[in-house]
Amino acid sequence: GGILADDMGLGKTLQTLAWLLWLRTPSAPPQTPDAGPRPLPSLVVCPKSVTDNWRAEVERFAPGLRVKVWSGTAAEDLPALTGTADLHVLNYTQLRLVGESLARTDFQAVILDEGQYIKNPSSQTAQIARALRAEHRLVLSGTPIENRLLDLWSLMSFAMPGVLGSRAQFTQLYDAKEDPHARRRLSARVRPFLLRRTKSQVARDLPDRVEEDLYCEIEGEQKTLYRAELKRAQQMLLKVSTQKQLNQDRFHFLTSLLRLRQICCHPRLVKADSKAESAKLEALLDQLEPLMDEGHKVLVFSQFVSLLDLLKVALAEKGWPVHYLAGDTENRGAVVRDFQAQPGGSVFLISLKAGGFGLNLTAASYVVLFDPWWNPAVEAQAIDRTHRIGQTHKVIAYRLLIKDSIEEKIRALQKTKRALAEDVLGEEKFAQALTLDDLRFLFAD
Structure with a gap:
């Protein structure tokens, strides 16, 4: 798992679709032994305003993926119907609605789009997200830290549980304001699991x-x-x-x-x-x-x-x-x-x-x-x-x-x-x- 934190507008959705297509190829890492011959479906959780965008991007760039965008309370049927699509798309409100039953379902990958929705580790949304079962976990967020360092701990506790230690350990090691080296240690620790590129690095031809x-x-x-x-x-x-x-x-x-x-x-x-x-x-x-x-x-x-x-x-x-x-x-x-x-x-x-x-x-x-x-x-x-x-x-x-x-x-x-x-x-x-x-x-x- 990890965090894709590319600058906003650099195509995190498209990169994710390419990754999902690769996961479904024979050269990809094997799934759990009891998963069966057909790849498990994947799940995207995103804000309501972009669910339609995911459908459009799949149809445009990954037409081989069967995509299902769940609307309203119909999402309650998702746990029983995961086999009907390769990629299921829910919004965060629906995740809270069906999260408990969804936690008993196996997915190939779970992707949290605009992952700052789980920045509060004590929130119901964050707790449900951490309970989801998947071989791979990915957070998409151009702003993985909005207000405090704990935002990053919460995102990482979903993507790579345990990498930053417990909440108390994280605060002691990386959020000690009197320790001038704490931020440098944190940056080094998350670097293997967090990919961030800015527009100035990879989109120099983007207009001013x-x-x-x-x-x-x-x-x-x-x-x-x-x-x-x-x-x-x-x-x-x-x-x-x-x-x-x-x-x-x-x-x-x-x-x-x-x-x-x-x-x-x-x-x-x-x-x-x-x-x-x-x-x-x-x-x-x-x-x-x-x-x-x-x-x-x-x-x-x-x-x-x-x-x-x-x-x-x-x-x-x-x-x-x-x-x-x-x-x-x-x-x-x-x-x-x-x-x-x-x-x-x-x-x-x-x-x-x-x-x-x-x-x-x-x-x-x-x-x-x-x-x-x-x-x-x-x-x-x-x-x-x-x-x-x-x-x-x-x-x-x-x-x-x-x-x-x-x-x-x-x-x-x-x-x-x-x-x-x-x-x-x-x-x-x-x-x-x-x-x-x-x-x-x-x-x-």
């Missing part, structure tokens, strides 16, 4: 990617709402002087952070009947106007589905073609295919959580991140929906940020808290939970 921060200024009712919420948060913070007090009141501070970020996006996210204008919406329309006139395709990401609904109305009023993908979107594959194939300019509104990874959207060459996320790795994944193999144009990504607001400070925290993953894998990431000092910084005038 340019990222630019665009600043907007709020005014009027939007500014009044923001200042009132900020003042409320500052007053709460004055009553907190220790980490223990912060932990007791953390929910209230996180709620206030959420409200401030929502106000930056659109006043109606916190006050449904507000007639106030959104500075960001105006900036977005200004950016899109020439792009639509020139026939470009644009991806717009937000973590707030309610905001995407507002944007959908505003863009439709402009007469621009709009595509939409959120967590509850049905027929995602058809939506993606329509966007890719439709001629002329169009805008794809995408929930950061539902569509920030796994999708191939190379028809677009412009990306707008409407609101910043704490973890820059998540933002990088979103941009890499279009900056990947198959892209022939320069990719330009814009971040819309409210000047002198919490959003600027989120960007500052992103830039100062990247050291962890750089030490081990050389990629971006974000830190653990916010400290009292972080909150003082975020809520300062």
Whole structure:
């Protein structure tokens, strides 16, 4: 087993299919003695948004594999029907649904796509994944460390159980902050089991990617709402002087952070009947106007589905073609295919959580991140929906940020808290939970 941690957009799915085809050839390592003459089936577990992509990639690159994508609760029948396909595809929700019975089934290989879904080793998903039986285990993740080193331990405990020791041993050997050699030891230990190549190493002919921060200024009712919420948060913070007090009141501070970020996006996210204008919406329309006139395709990401609904109305009023993908979107594959194939300019509104990874959207060459996320790795994944193999144009990504607001400070925290993953894998990431000092910084005038 191991982790394929190639940079996003370098074809981890295609490499996996080539490997699965090789496993089914006579020259591949033998299976368990009682497996019988026919190779065992394999299992892919992936986010719901990319199940259709796996089917499409198999049909395109490995038509000899019989693939079955399970939908909804029909997955409950999978344990009894493993012989009906060479490759079964489930989403992570379905894995939790059928995991207990599936753990009694033998597979040739189990692949976890976007393996960061099991980064919490105590989660039900991670425990079920570790219980699956397979000759080979593979994790696919362009970001095997998102927030903490324990992410990597959890992924490795699935792919190569025991290689990094127990959780306690791992913390002592590799996560001791006072030990300057701990990260170097970890890097050496995982190197035989983790393959990572970056775009700069293997895709030098990939077009450039340019990222630019665009600043907007709020005014009027939007500014009044923001200042009132900020003042409320500052007053709460004055009553907190220790980490223990912060932990007791953390929910209230996180709620206030959420409200401030929502106000930056659109006043109606916190006050449904507000007639106030959104500075960001105006900036977005200004950016899109020439792009639509020139026939470009644009991806717009937000973590707030309610905001995407507002944007959908505003863009439709402009007469621009709009595509939409959120967590509850049905027929995602058809939506993606329509966007890719439709001629002329169009805008794809995408929930950061539902569509920030796994999708191939190379028809677009412009990306707008409407609101910043704490973890820059998540933002990088979103941009890499279009900056990947198959892209022939320069990719330009814009971040819309409210000047002198919490959003600027989120960007500052992103830039100062990247050291962890750089030490081990050389990629971006974000830190653990916010400290009292972080909150003082975020809520300062």
